[in-house]
Amino acid sequence: MASLQPWLAVALSIAASSAAFAEPAFDARAICRTAIAAITGRDVKLFQATDAPEGGGVIALTYARPFDNFVWAYHCRLEGNRVIWADEPGRWRQEARDDKILFEVVGDGAQLRIIKNPVKGAATQEVFDRATILAR
Numbered sequence: 776m777a778s779l780q781p782w783l784a785v786a787l788s789i790a791a792s793s794a795a796f797a798e799p800a801f802d803a804r805a806i807c808r809t810a811i812a813a814i815t816g817r818d819v820k821l822f823q824a825t826d827a828p829e830g831g832g833v834i835a836l837t838y839a840r841p842f843d844n845f846v847w848a849y850h851c852r853l854e855g856n857r858v859i860w861a862d863e864p865g866r867w868r869q870e871a872r873d874d875k876i877l878f879e880v881v882g883d884g885a886q887l888r889i890i891k892n893p894v895k896g897a898a899t900q901e902v903f904d905r906a907t908i909l910a911r
Contacts, residue, residue, distance in 0.1 A: 800884030805908050807834040807851035810858040810876055813889040813901050815847075819908055824851075853878075858889075 801809075804824040812819035817838060827833035827850060836849040848863035858876040861867045868874070877890040885905050892898040 800880045800905070801887055801908065803832065803851075803853050804834055806853060806878050806887065807836060807858065807860070809887050809903050809908050810878060810889050811836050811838075811849050811851060811860060813891065813903075814860065814876060819903060820910055 804826075808822040808824045809819050811817075812822055815838070821838055821841070823837045824834050827835040832852050834851045836851060838847045838849075839845070840847065849860060850863060850867075851858060851860045853859070856877050856879060858878060859867055859869045860876065868876075872894060874894055875892040877892060879888045879890070880886070881888050881902065886902050887905070887908060888900055888902045890898055890900045
């Protein structure tokens with residue numbers, strides 16, 4: 776039995792490292808911050824994100840406009856690779872008449888692509904580097 780211990784340690788080490796790689800490259804807060812920044816045309820670093828009091832995976836976001844400190848508020852949640860969002864106060868953008876906002880992790884987890892797919896017109900996309908998204 777003692778001869779199996781080194782192999783067991785190696786197996787457990789491999790399993791633990793595999794689980795770490797299975798974690799998402801970006802959490803919901805980072806994805807929502809980036810998506811709302813792309814939607815509004817603002818710098819992602821200016822958005823603050825917290826878990827919303829209502830729970831259910833909803834993220835509350837705020838943006839303070841630099842020149843007058845007026846605060847804009849948004850809500851966001853993820854459904855698969857789709858970003859569903861609302862301004863505050865406002866309705867959730869999830870109906871057929873709404874543009875679809877999608878995300879995907881690219882570059883082996885080093886980047887996040889936000890895809891804006893309007894109801895009318897061509898889709899556009901923007902790629903954000905991990906360092907930009909996570910910098911504060």
